[in-house]
Amino acid sequence: MSEKNGGRPPLSYQSFLKLAGQPSWASSPLSTTISWLPPVGDVGSCEISKVPTTEELGYADAGQDELTPFKGGESEALKRLRESLSDKEWVASFEKPKGDPSVFLKPATTVLSPYLKFGCLSSRYFYQCLQDVYKNVKRHTSPPVSLVGQLLWRDFFYTVAFGTPNFDQMTGNRICKQIPWNSNDELLVAWREARTGYPWIDAIMVQLQKWGWMHHLARHCVACFLTRGDLFIHWEKGRDVFERLLIDADWAINNGNWLWLSCSSFFYQYNRIYSPISFGKKYDPNGNYIRHFLPILKDMPKEYIYEPWTAPLSIQIKANCIIGKDYPKPVVSHDSASKDCRRKLSEAYALNQKLNGQVGEADLKNLRRKLEEDQNQESTKRQKQKLVG
Numbered sequence: 250m251s252e253k254n255g256g257r258p259p260l261s262y263q264s265f266l267k268l269a270g271q272p273s274w275a276s277s278p279l280s281t282t283i284s285w286l287p288p289v290g291d292v293g294s295c296e297i298s299k300v301p302t303t304e305e306l307g308y309a310d311a312g313q314d315e316l317t318p319f320k321g322g323e324s325e326a327l328k329r330l331r332e333s334l335s336d337k338e339w340v341a342s343f344e345k346p347k348g349d350p351s352v353f354l355k356p357a358t359t360v361l362s363p364y365l366k367f368g369c370l371s372s373r374y375f376y377q378c379l380q381d382v383y384k385n386v387k388r389h390t391s392p393p394v395s396l397v398g399q400l401l402w403r404d405f406f407y408t409v410a411f412g413t414p415n416f417d418q419m420t421g422n423r424i425c426k427q428i429p430w431n432s433n434d435e436l437l438v439a440w441r442e443a444r445t446g447y448p449w450i451d452a453i454m455v456q457l458q459k460w461g462w463m464h465h466l467a468r469h470c471v472a473c474f475l476t477r478g479d480l481f482i483h484w485e486k487g488r489d490v491f492e493r494l495l496i497d498a499d500w501a502i503n504n505g506n507w508l509w510l511s512c513s514s515f516f517y518q519y520n521r522i523y524s525p526i527s528f529g530k531k532y533d534p535n536g537n538y539i540r541h542f543l544p545i546l547k548d549m550p551k552e553y554i555y556e557p558w559t560a561p562l563s564i565q566i567k568a569n570c571i572i573g574k575d576y577p578k579p580v581v582s583h584d585s586a587s588k589d590c591r592r593k594l595s596e597a598y599a600l601n602q603k604l605n606g607q608v609g610e611a612d613l614k615n616l617r618r619k620l621e622e623d624q625n626q627e628s629t630k631r632q633k634q635k636l637v638g
């Protein structure tokens with residue numbers, strides 16, 4: 250594909266679609282029976298070792314009370330595929346990013362990603378089954394929003410990742426904007442361990458820890474919050490957390506989506522920030538998702554469930570949840586943090602443009618210093634205004 254594009258991978262989904270065309274095998278049905286198994290071949294001096302246990306991989310958590318509801322294996326993958334595709338109307342009208350990220354008992358998307366990642370499900374087979382459904386319905390959605398469109402996003406990220414040196418880092422990655430992200434371990438740990446004080450964000454991070462899977466838009470919210478929305482922490486740090494905890498963790502897709510969500514590549518509208526309060530509320534005003542994954546808030550009245558720090562103390566006592574003791578206060582104020590992030594990104598974008606993408610370590614250091622000075626000046630000004638007022 251890169252050859253068709255002058256040696257470089259296409260950087261937009263639409264140009265990827267144009268170059269990809271239809272798969273050559275699309276019209277010939279794939280066999281679902283295995284006719285032979287490839288021989289193991291010469292393994293040289295390598296020993297074939299045992300499959301390591303989860304403890305050996307460092308994942309054991311004896312205290313975990315809720316495990317992922319998604320069972321592994323090919324039979325489970327095929328069962329899930331059949332169930333997802335049995336509702337032809339649902340398949341035909343599938344439209345992302347529509348869909349409710351807060352629905353967890355029956356998720357709004359297929360949850361086939363872990364099976365694709367581990368090779369329990371063939372993406373070609375999935376594609377062909379979708380084409381079979383489309384043939385039998387009057388109308389269906391199209392890429393990028395359709396289900397086939399989702400599979401093509403996967404291939405889009407594989408193609409760009411393959412053709413981009415240093416795709417998984419900011420430095421030396423020619424498609425990645427150079428941004429002076431902060432490094433703040435305390436905030437990073439609060440995010441990772443679901444202690445940001447924003448119930449919508451924390452509930453998603455608990456779902457990640459317990460289930461290893463969250464809806465696409467939920468991933469958007471927590472990735473935006475960590476990077477360009479609130480905490481201004483490097484996307485590589487968030488990528489590492491996802492890499493370790495997602496059951497569908499996939500090198501190309503994970504890095505690609507973190508580049509996207511942090512406005513480092515592919516998507517550049519950094520003024521569009523997900524609110525950690527109103528976004529989830531739109532889908533789930535009662536906060537059922539929060540109540541499930543953060544049971545400490547289960548008795549908080551719905552008026553306060555997305556902003557429990559605003560609840561009067563009497564309500565907090567009645568709900569058995571004192572903010573600042575049983576559940577944290579917000580680690581940042583969203584209004585001022587998001588404003589600050591926008592300002593920093595605007596300056597970083599201007600620098601990238603001025604230097605034509607050739608931003609070096611020293612340039613980033615200077616910009617970081619300037620941003621800090623501006624921030625100090627701003628807070629001195631605010632303090633003075635307060636004193637005068």
Ligand SMILES: Cc1cc2nc3c(=O)[nH]c(=O)nc-3n(C[C@H](O)[C@H](O)[C@H](O)COP(=O)(O)OP(=O)(O)OC[C@H]3O[C@@H](n4cnc5c(N)ncnc54)[C@H](O)[C@@H]3O)c2cc1C
Nearest residue numbers: 358359360361362399400402403465468497498499503506
């Ligand atoms: C920050 C962030 C990190 C992510 N990391 C991963 C990851 O490590 N592994 C992973 O598989 N997906 C990742 N995604 C993409 C997406 O969220 C998941 O693929 C999707 O939620 C999986 O659920 P599903 O199988 O029900 O998807 P469906 O909507 O049912 O889609 C079917 C399949 O299409 C593919 N797909 C869907 N959305 C995307 C997308 N945006 N990019 C690439 N392929 C897509 C997946 O293989 C998915 O299984 C990430 C998204 C974000 C925002």
